[in-house]
Amino acid sequence: MDVIGQCALLAAVRGSPGNMSIFAPASPGAHSIVDLAILTFVVTGLIFVVVEGVLLYSVWRFRQPRVEQTGEPPQVYGSMPIEVAWTAAPTLIVFFLVLVTTRTLWDVEKTQPKSKPGDNTLFVNVIGHQWWWEYVYESYDGRILGFVTANELHMPVSDDDTMRPVYLTLKSADVCHSYWVPRLAGKVDLIPGRVNSLMLETKEPGLQLGQCAEFCGAQHANMLLRVNVDTPEEFERWLANESKAALEESAVADGRAKFLAQSCVNCHAVRGTPARGTYAPDLTHLMSRQTLASGIIENTPETLADWVRDPQPIKPGCLMPAFGLTERDQQLIVRYLLSLR
Ligand code: CUA
Numbered sequence: 474m475d476v477i478g479q480c481a482l483l484a485a486v487r488g489s490p491g492n493m494s495i496f497a498p499a500s501p502g503a504h505s506i507v508d509l510a511i512l513t514f515v516v517t518g519l520i521f522v523v524v525e526g527v528l529l530y531s532v533w534r535f536r537q538p539r540v541e542q543t544g545e546p547p548q549v550y551g552s553m554p555i556e557v558a559w560t561a562a563p564t565l566i567v568f569f570l571v572l573v574t575t576r577t578l579w580d581v582e583k584t585q586p587k588s589k590p591g592d593n594t595l596f597v598n599v600i601g602h603q604w605w606w607e608y609v610y611e612s613y614d615g616r617i618l619g620f621v622t623a624n625e626l627h628m629p630v631s632d633d634d635t636m637r638p639v640y641l642t643l644k645s646a647d648v649c650h651s652y653w654v655p656r657l658a659g660k661v662d663l664i665p666g667r668v669n670s671l672m673l674e675t676k677e678p679g680l681q682l683g684q685c686a687e688f689c690g691a692q693h694a695n696m697l698l699r700v701n702v703d704t705p706e707e708f709e710r711w712l713a714n715e716s717k718a719a720l721e722e723s724a725v726a727d728g729r730a731k732f733l734a735q736s737c738v739n740c741h742a743v744r745g746t747p748a749r750g751t752y753a754p755d756l757t758h759l760m761s762r763q764t765l766a767s768g769i770i771e772n773t774p775e776t777l778a779d780w781v782r783d784p785q786p787i788k789p790g791c792l793m794p795a796f797g798l799t800e801r802d803q804q805l806i807v808r809y810l811l812s813l814r
Pocket of ligand 1: 604649685687689693
């Protein structure tokens with residue numbers, strides 16, 4: 474695919490840029506952040522206007538002596554009232570900003586509760602990899618889930634009566650990454666050897682987009698985030714499908730055998746088969762995902778075939794190599810992958 478084709482696809486997959494604006498918050502935490510941002514901007518803006526105003530006025534007003542001056546101008550050695558004013562005023566302003574920032578941090582940083590039945594709470598482990606996201610679904614509403622998926626988070630939408638939050642536990646498998654869905658929350662880093670957490674909650678159903686926000690290598694810019702906010706019914710259906718092992722369709726038995734005979738299985742897992750690799754995205758329900766390669770291309774039979782043939786032109790430097798499969802083997806494997814719904 475040429476560069477222009479890639480850009481067009483990228484635009485189509487990523488949706489409008491408004492989907493990633495912090496000025497269109499869709500969760501209580503994001504609201505709190507944008508309110509703080511605007512307040513801080515107004516306060517610092519006023520300071521800027523006052524300071525620059527005094528400076529410009531002085532430059533203009535004292536551009537030349539008003540009267541013929543002889544000898545030295547009057548010498549001024551400090552002023553106690555002015556000293557007190559320009560120490561006290563910034564101290565008060567900073568203290569005020571510390572207070573409002575603390576309030577926002579309080580709103581945004583929720584400690585993780587224990588999972589229990591009836592709490593409508595989803596728990597997911599997120600593991601950042603170069604350059605994709607692994608999601609380990611732990612539990613929902615007190616039910617143990619225990620399946621793994623990649624790149625596209627699904628969560629239930631909240632409504633006026635019921636809050637349905639998701640608690641993400643953030644870890645990294647390699648370098649620092651940062652989880653950022655601007656309309657839902659601020660950035661939280663995924664740091665090797667450290668565990669961070671983040672709560673998301675929204676009353677707005679639909680797709681929210683995000684982006685890895687910490688430089689993590691060649692394909693950092695193509696480490697995109699997709700959060701599907703489903704209705705509770707849609708979410709239950711999605712959970713039921715993802716919880717199942719992969720279907721064994723006899724029509725694609727040849728492709729399945731080919732897939733399992735290749736080194737695909739060293740990195741990828743397909744539940745219900747001997748493929749148990751954990752180095753790359755879990756493929757058990759690959760076709761239930763809208764995109765490939767961490768959100769950069771739409772997931773269609775054609776793009777999937779391109780990806781299996783050689784991922785490098787699509788995502789240069791990504792850790793999946795081209796395997797040099799024969800056309801026949803590649804077709805069989807793609808047909809098998811297409812059966813993983
Ligand atoms: Cu991951 Cu940048």
